[in-house]
Amino acid sequence: MSSILEFARGPLFRLCFALMILGLARILFLDVWGAYKALRKAGDKKMPWKLILSRTWEWIFPLKRMKNNFHFYSLLSILFHVGLIIVPVFLFAHIQLWKISVGIFWPSLPFNWALILTVSTIVFAFLMLLGRIIIKPIKELSKGQDYLWLLLLLVPFTTGFICVNFSISPGTYQLLMLFHVLSADVIFLLIPFSKIAHCVLVPLSQIISGLAWKFPPRTDDDICTTLNKKGAPV
Secondary structure (H helix, E strand, C coil), rough: CCHHHHHHHHHHHHHHHHHHHHHHHHCCCCCCCCHHHHHHHHHHHCCCCCHHHHHHHHHHHHCCHHEEEEEEECCHHHHHHHHHHHHHHHHHHHHHHHHHCCCCCCCCCCCHHHHHHHHHHHHCCCCCCCCHCCCCCHHHHHHHCCCHHHHHHHHHHHHHHHHHHHHCHHCCCHHHHHHHHHHHHHHHHHHHHCHHHHHHHHHHHHHHHHHHHCCCCCCCHHHHHHHHCCCCCC
16 A cells, blocks of 8 residues: 555656646647637737736736626635645645755745635535535536536545544545545546636636637628628628
């Protein structure tokens, strides 16, 4: 068991993490390149950058948008994402693994803060899952992967919480830690191939939306020719 665990949090983790970075970089490059080509072909190259930056900021920090949505569920989602991002990055044990593996490290969270954020993330995930099941409008918008992602994200948080805070046998500890590490590996591997890839696309969403209305020159003539309406009265 120990050799499998070392492989899962050593070579397998590095492979999955590298594939995640490469996959997200590919998505980002293709979107930036597509936006650049669209802007080059556009007849009107003026972009409302101030409005784009304002809307991008609202999407990254959607506090204003909560007024028009489900307040409680939106708040749960924001708080869930806070713990989801901060705990894996700033947990002392995770930073030590990075230090051992590649020699880089950074300041860690105090233990009590990490514990509070871990528990809150687990609670918020369960509440979000419950909301997707019982709140009809949210249920209608939810797809299978929305439920599966919440369940999958719960695995490393719950197993890590149990391993750190409960007295369990060495065999149980290794088994739970194996689930902890393997679930994290799977999450990293799936991110570029799922809706979670939006994490690198959100800053570009408003730019791409603005470019979508920047048509190349003579587009009107081409559309009229295609529809056989060339020269027809407006």
